[in-house]
Amino acid sequence: MSETPINVRYMVGDVQACVDWYVRHFGFRPLPNASPAFAAVERGPLRLLLSGRGSSAGRPMPDGRQPEPGGWNRFQVIVENLPTEVERLRADGVHFRNDIVVGPGGSQILAEDPAGNLVELFQPAARA
Template structure:
């Protein structure tokens, strides 16, 4: 496989709300929108597939379990100035899951999209 893009699927409750959130707050650009079922957005090499309850990805599994948003898996976006991004997102009313956490590798914070999916913003430690 020589494709340099990475595709990640998030289940969302509302495709249009998810598209607006990712484009407005995190700088994604719209590739296509087939709401209410599906849309895809792109940032750099990341293509994020936003699948609503009526998408093929939203169909129940053989055991009856329904795919749904949420969980602790997340996309990880590297930023140059985490504190500036946090301030900008707070002003915009974006829901933050925690405060900035700093460790030996850098600093991070978790954002919550309109469906409850997590997005991690990460600023690497200066070396």
């Protein structure tokens, strides 16, 4: 039996720019049936739904609020060597919202996609 995908929806300004960014920097695979308003990419069980203003997810709420990109919610990508991965991504033009933060559970940093949505890169702390 195949694994059921986990869907995460991100609002984006430029659908194709975001597809290209996730494919290039994080190894996602584009799924068919993309349009200027919507596309999906996947990596393992994670399916990332990239919705522009013209998609059904981009419609205003009953109170008039508009769905928009950015914010603080994110998904996490586990890496083995965070400094090396950050160096690779920075050399390729990826923008980070912060510097590496070290805590008791590990180290993390927040990469921003072209729409300002976040991907957390996380290296778990070494356990004795």
